[in-house]
Amino acid sequence: MPAKGAQVDTDVIVVGGGVIGTAAAWRAARLGRTVTLIDPGDRDPVTGDQASLVAAGMLGPVSESVFGERDLLNLNLHAVRRFPAFNAELEQAAGQSTGLRTEGTLSVAYDSDDLAALDRLTDFRHSLGLKAERLNARECRKLEPFLTPGVTGGVLAAGDLSVDNRRYLAALRVAARAAGVRFVRGSVDSVDRVPGHAAGIRVRAGGGPNPTAHGVESHRDQYAGQVVIAAGHGTSRINGLPDQVRRAIRPVKGQVLRLRHPKGLPPILTRTVRAVVQGRDIYLVPRENGELVVGATQEERGDRNVTAGAVHDLLRDAITAAPAVSELIFAEASAGLRPGTSDNGPIVGVISENGSAECEFPPTGHPRNGLVIAAGHFRNGILLSAVTADAVTALLGDRPPDEVWKPFSPRRFM
Numbered sequence: 001m002p003a004k005g006a007q008v009d010t011d012v013i014v015v016g017g018g019v020i021g022t023a024a025a026w027r028a029a030r031l032g033r034t035v036t037l038i039d040p041g042d043r044d045p046v047t048g049d050q051a052s053l054v055a056a057g058m059l060g061p062v063s064e065s066v067f068g069e070r071d072l073l074n075l076n077l078h079a080v081r082r083f084p085a086f087n088a089e090l091e092q093a094a095g096q097s098t099g100l101r102t103e104g105t106l107s108v109a110y111d112s113d114d115l116a117a118l119d120r121l122t123d124f125r126h127s128l129g130l131k132a133e134r135l136n137a138r139e140c141r142k143l144e145p146f147l148t149p150g151v152t153g154g155v156l157a158a159g160d161l162s163v164d165n166r167r168y169l170a171a172l173r174v175a176a177r178a179a180g181v182r183f184v185r186g187s188v189d190s191v192d193r194v195p196g197h198a199a200g201i202r203v204r205a206g207g208g209p210n211p212t213a214h215g216v217e218s219h220r221d222q223y224a225g226q227v228v229i230a231a232g233h234g235t236s237r238i239n240g241l242p243d244q245v246r247r248a249i250r251p252v253k254g255q256v257l258r259l260r261h262p263k264g265l266p267p268i269l270t271r272t273v274r275a276v277v278q279g280r281d282i283y284l285v286p287r288e289n290g291e292l293v294v295g296a297t298q299e300e301r302g303d304r305n306v307t308a309g310a311v312h313d314l315l316r317d318a319i320t321a322a323p324a325v326s327e328l329i330f331a332e333a334s335a336g337l338r339p340g341t342s343d344n345g346p347i348v349g350v351i352s353e354n355g356s357a358e359c360e361f362p363p364t365g366h367p368r369n370g371l372v373i374a375a376g377h378f379r380n381g382i383l384l385s386a387v388t389a390d391a392v393t394a395l396l397g398d399r400p401p402d403e404v405w406k407p408f409s410p411r412r413f414m
């Protein structure tokens, strides 16, 4: 039994309601666990603190990995293979679409240097056995007629997917609720073992910006046999986690734009387009509903201000890539904080009860005393959400996750 006054009313507490926490909560509940998800609860993409709502939703395993990140690439490839089946189950459970698209990514070049860089990326894709088709300028514009005539060539990565991350998170929430997950508003400031009680982890709810206004039912401590910390970049602020793990996570700001087609204008793009414009990477991700996401900056900052300079650069580069972008309606500019890590890889594993400095992979000891971390998904959290949920449910059940996760244990930071 936990400390006096405490109440163990759930098997698992998940801290954080972005794609990582919500996907894990849904899957754990489906396996018959009682699950409580704690999150401050502001769902507004502009004012809320959720990278999951700001993201572009590209599921491109190669284009988001850089040369040398071989372990991360293997994980991303595993993730993109898993995503469609997970998504199909999700759409069925939630009874709504997530806007998954399968037309691939077209990366285009504007000069010979860009083209040479694309060639190297194509060779790399081929070496991994991935499909990547070199296209000349005419072929690129045949696929995407609204691209600027200045395109010199490109590469089509047919295996890349994209998803409408907002619809995806909405579906995860519906599915989680339907599976019995209890949503509680609150901000967790620390996680610790209940003294003298092996089977309890205490989560103190520190309250969000205005907890009572949200009718917080979590202002008391919450207890559970197992806790999953999935608080994105906010994981670094949760006391009770090993310092080395907290220090490994930092916010990396990204600003994006959302544009909409006016009535009567056909979609100007049918697939994700990536380009380098004057040395800056840009992507344009079309949605089924006529939205076009343009992103993104990558800044070593922890604020979520939208800046005039970023909006200017993103619009100018998007219009350079596809001049018809200037006809679109400006709908939104937002900024999110990617949960970055010092080696760009996620942190998924069990933190053992033998002391805060000890991390286990695969887990040892009884899972009922488990503290699991699933954070630091940096640029790939939407892509990795399905396989992270698989890994977390394995860890909660005292089973090792897929081997591909081995390099991403918290142990590597200890």
Ligand SMILES: Cc1cc2nc3c(=O)[nH]c(=O)nc-3n(C[C@H](O)[C@H](O)[C@H](O)COP(=O)(O)OP(=O)(O)OC[C@H]3O[C@@H](n4cnc5c(N)ncnc54)[C@H](O)[C@@H]3O)c2cc1C
Pocket (backbone or CB within 6 Å): 015, 016, 017, 018, 019, 020, 021, 038, 039, 040, 041, 049, 050, 051, 052, 053, 054, 055, 056, 057, 058, 059, 186, 187, 188, 189, 230, 231, 232, 233, 234, 235, 238, 253, 254, 255, 256, 295, 296, 297, 335, 336, 337, 338, 339, 374, 375, 376, 377, 378, 379, 380, 381, 382, 383, 384
């Ligand atoms: C501009 C941009 C573009 C991106 N594009 C892509 C892309 O195309 N593809 C892709 O795969 N990924 C992309 N990403 C990355 C992706 O968005 C993240 O990796 C992913 O959203 C991380 O999910 P998460 O659930 O860990 O974090 P978040 O979505 O940030 O959610 C964390 C949650 O935890 C809550 N929380 C924080 N602290 C506490 C606390 N103490 N107590 C309780 N709750 C707490 C927060 O309120 C939040 O709801 C992009 C990110 C950005 C910013």
